Each structure stands twice: as C-alpha cells, then as structure tokens.
Amino acid sequence: MCGYCGCEQLKSESHGHHHDHRIIKIEQDILSENQRYADKNREYFNQNRVLTYNLMSSPGSGKTTLLVETIRALNPKLTVTVIEGDQQTDRDAKRIAETGASVMQINTGKSCHLDGHRINHALQELSLPKNSLLFIENVGNLVCPALFDLGETCKVVILSVTEGDDKPLKYPYMFDQAKLLIINKIDLLPYVSFNVNQCIEYAKRINPKIEVLQTSATTGLGVSNWCDWLMREETYV
Amino acid sequence: MHELNLSLNILDIASAQAQQEHCHRIKKIWLEIGDLVGIELDALQFSFSVVASQSIAKNAVLEIKFVEGRAWCSQCQKNVTIKTYFDPCTLCGCYDYCIVEGKELKIIKMEVE
Numbered sequence: 001m002c003g004y005c006g007c008e009q010l011k012s013e014s015h016g017h018h019h020d021h022r023i024i025k026i027e028q029d030i031l032s033e034n035q036r037y038a039d040k041n042r043e044y045f046n047q048n049r050v051l052t053y054n055l056m057s058s059p060g061s062g063k064t065t066l067l068v069e070t071i072r073a074l075n076p077k078l079t080v081t082v083i084e085g086d087q088q089t090d091r092d093a094k095r096i097a098e099t100g101a102s103v104m105q106i107n108t109g110k111s112c113h114l115d116g117h118r119i120n121h122a123l124q125e126l127s128l129p130k131n132s133l134l135f136i137e138n139v140g141n142l143v144c145p146a147l148f149d150l151g152e153t154c155k156v157v158i159l160s161v162t163e164g165d166d167k168p169l170k171y172p173y174m175f176d177q178a179k180l181l182i183i184n185k186i187d188l189l190p191y192v193s194f195n196v197n198q199c200i201e202y203a204k205r206i207n208p209k210i211e212v213l214q215t216s217a218t219t220g221l222g223v224s225n226w227c228d229w230l231m232r233e234e235t236y237v
Numbered sequence: 238m239h240e241l242n243l244s245l246n247i248l249d250i251a252s253a254q255a256q257q258e259h260c261h262r263i264k265k266i267w268l269e270i271g272d273l274v275g276i277e278l279d280a281l282q283f284s285f286s287v288v289a290s291q292s293i294a295k296n297a298v299l300e301i302k303f304v305e306g307r308a309w310c311s312q313c314q315k316n317v318t319i320k321t322y323f324d325p326c327t328l329c330g331c332y333d334y335c336i337v338e339g340k341e342l343k344i345i346k347m348e349v350e
Contacts, residue, residue, distance in 0.1 A: 021350050024258055030246045030268075030342040113239075144239045172322035173275065176336075205323045205332045 034148055037116030041151025044123060045134070051230075052134040054150050056174060057158035058167075059140030062184045064092045066158065066217035066226075067135055071099040073227045079132040083122050085114040085139045092137065102126065113144040116151060133230065142167065146174040154179035161185045161192050165199035168206050175206040180213065182226065187216040240277060243342065244285040248294055251347050255293055260349035263294040267346050273306040273322060273339035297347075306339030 029035065045052050057063050064084075071080050082103040084093045093105035104122055106114060114136065128134060136152060138145040146155070157178040159167055162185060168175040175181065181203050183196060200212050213229060215222035247266065255263050270276050282299055289295055306319040310326040311333045317326050319339070326334055 021264070021348060022258070022260070023346055023348055024254060024260075025346045026250065026254055026344045027346075028250055028344050030243055030250070030344060033246060033249065111242075144242075147239060169323050173273075176322055202323070205325075208333055 031147070034116045037120045038149035038151040041116060041119050041123060043151075045151060045153070048128055049131045050128050050134050051132075052136065052150075052152040053230075054136045054138060054145070054152040054155045055158060056138045056142070056145045056155060056178070057140060057160075058142050058163060061140070061158045061160040061163065062217045063137050063140070063158050064095055066182070066184060066215060066223070067137060068095055068099055069217050069220060069223050070135075070227060070230075071096070071101045073223055074133070074230070075100070077231070079129045081126060081128055081132065081134045083114075083119065083126075083134065083136045085118075085137060087112070087139060108139055112139055112141045113148055114138050114150060115148045119150045142171040142174050146171075146177045156180045156182060158182045158184050159199070161188050161194040161196075163194075165195045166202060168199065168202040172206045175203050175210060178207065178210060180211045180229065183212065183214045184217060186214045186221060187219045240280040241284040241288070243276070244281060244288045247285060247299075247344060248288050248292060250344055251297075252293055254347070255349055258349065261293065262350050263297045263347055264350060265298045265300055265348040266294070266344060267300045267302070269302050269304055269341045269343040269345055271304045271306065271339040271341040272320065273336065274342060302345075304338055304341050306336065308334035308336045308339075310334040 055063050067082060074080055080101045082096045082101055084096065084103060084105045085108060086092060086105070087108050087110070090105040093103045096103040104126055106118055106122060108114065119136065136150055155178045157174050159181060161183060183199065196214065203210050203212065213222060213226050215226055217223065247268070251263055251266055278301065285299055289297055307316050308319050310317050310329065310331065312331045313326060313328045315328065316337065317328055317334070325332055
C-alpha cells in the first residue's frame with residue numbers, strides 16, 4: 001500500500017496518480033447557518049417593530065403558566081403572539097389558544113431546541129401585527145437553547161424555586177446569554193430550601209448585567225412587575 | 238453542549254466548500270473551540286465520525302485548537318485568564334469582567350484531495 005495516500009499501488013511501482021492535497025481556508029463560525037436565519041428573523045422583527053422574547057428554562061419551570069397569566073394581564077394593551085416549542089404534542093399551544101392569543105406549535109421531534117431556521121419558517125406562516133409582542137417558548141432544556149440565536153430581542157431564563165439555587169453555576173451559558181432571570185414559583189419558597197439571594201449572586205457572577213424578577217404564575221405575585229418590564233421597551237409607541 | 242448538532246454543521250460547511258472546490262475527499266478539518274463553550278472532545282469526535290461516515294469527509298480527522306478563556310477585568314483594567322464563567326478575576330477576585338476569548342466555535346481550514 002502506498003504510504004502516502006493509502007492506494008493499492010505497490011511501493012516499488014510508480015504511481016501515476018496526481019496527489020492533489022490542498023489546504024482550503026474556511027474561517028467560518030460553525031453555527032453560521034443558524035446565524036444567517038437569525039439575522040433574517042431579526043431584520044423582520046425590526047422592520048415590523050415586534051419585540052420578541054425567547055423564553056428558556058428547564059421543563060416544568062412554569063413557562064406556559066406564566067405566559068398564560070402574562071397574556072391575560074397584557075390584553076388588550078398589547079397584541080401577543082406565541083410560538084410554542086416542544087418535542088411532541090400541542091398541549092401548550094392549546095393552553096395559550098384559550099387566552100385568545102395567536103399561537104403556533106412547533107414540534108421539534110428529537111431535537112432539544114428551537115433554531116433560527118425553524119423560526120424563519122414559522123414567521124412565513126404567521127402574520128405578526130406591527131407594534132406587537134412575540135413570545136417564543138423554547139423547548140424545556142437548560143443547555144442547548146442558549147446556543148442558538150433565533151433573532152430575538154433578548155433571551156429570558158426562567159428558574160423555579162423547586163430546581164435549586166445553584167443552577168446558574170451548573171448551567172452558566174444559559175445565564176450568560178439571558179438579559180432577564182425570572183425566579184418563578186416563589187409562593188413555594190416556605191417549603192423548599194431555595195436561597196433567592198444566593199441564586200441571584202450566582203447568576204450575577206456569570207452575568208453581572210442580568211436583571212432579576214420574582215414571580216408566582218399561579219398566585220399572580222410579581223406578574224405585573226414582569227408586564228411593566230415588558231412594557232418599558234422604547235419601541236412601543 | 239450539542240456535539241451531534243455541531244458535527245452536522247461542521248460537515249455541512251466543509252462539504253459545501255469541498256463541492257465548490259471540486260474535491261472528492263476531505264482528509265482533515267481544523268477547528269478552533271473556546272474552553273468556555275464546554276465541548277466534550279470525545280463526544281464531538283465520535284459524533285463527527287458517525288455523521289461523516291457516508292460522506293465526502295469519511296474518516297476525516299478533526300484537528301482541534303482549544304482557545305483559553307480570557308476576560309477584560311474592569312477593576313484591574315487588564316486581561317485575565319478564566320477557566321469557567323463563574324471564576325473570579327485571578328488578580329482582584331471580582332466578577333465585573335467581560336469575556337474576550339474562549340467562546341469560539343470556528344472552522345478554520347481543511348485538507349482535501
């Protein structure tokens with residue numbers, strides 16, 4: 001076997017091959033394809049003055065319940081659309097639909113996160129009103145969604161008090177990427193050993209600029225502060 | 238981290254480039270990966286070998302350069318090394334810094350024939 005290219009020519013024979021080993025420069029981000037779609041999405045959102053929030057969390061943190069209460073509180077001041085991401089079922093989309101908001105369910109199958117391409121497809125089917133608000137409820141996962149820009153205005157991470165106050169240290173990339181941390185289910189604080197101040201301190205180690213709100217979607221505590229945070233963005237007329 | 242998804246992206250980018258350059262085999266791909274991204278090297282190499290097994294990059298070697306995490310500390314006004322997102326500044330112990338290196342996920346070049 002040729003020791004250079006592995007072909008079956010014997011060493012003593014002349015090759016007659018032309019070994020065309022070339023180096024090709026690429027210099028490209030591995031996630032450049034996703035970024036291309038995210039940039040298109042962002043341009044669309046900016047042109048139509050749609051504020052878009054990418055909600056990320058573990059499964060069971062209360063994202064959907066918080067969304068339902070948020071839509072009820074914002075109605076009719078703001079038009080809200082929701083894109084729901086789950087591996088399977090449309091259970092969350094049905095809950096959102098009951099509020100009267102427009103909703104689209106994306107089932108990702110085996111994939112554990114939404115990406116720019118899927119959102120780009122969704123936007124071609126949705127008619128987002130100008131000067132409105134879009135929530136993208138990402139697949140429940142504290143790891144992968146943080147890696148993928150969807151074109152959103154910002155990422156929001158939701159952590160419930162039943163999950164443990166050290167999650168920012170264990171899943172730092174998620175907290176590094178988020179503009180806002182919502183600590184949810186605070187009505188359960190008397191029953192769990194979650195230290196709110198410690199959690200906030202951990203989150204600010206990862207991301208000193210992260211803002212923090214505390215809510216209980218089931219009791220409504222803190223939901224008006226969250227709505228005020230949403231309403232304060234200057235792009236709203 | 239999502240090594241399988243990254244492997245698919247690496248293969249897509251390298252294959253598209255190889256097609257443009259009329260190559261018939263990709264032998265080696267050089268990557269630059271930041272220490273802070275949290276990539277498992279074994280998982281990346283394994284998943285790449287699987288996704289590339291029926292492609293122009295079959296048996297291609299991944300040559301990976303890991304980039305150390307570095308941050309600009311606003312208190313010290315200097316760059317410091319960090320190994321994780323929650324390391325304090327090695328000089329002053331504060332967390333008020335901005336990461337400048339260590340988040341890279343790049344394909345640099347490839348060897349083809």
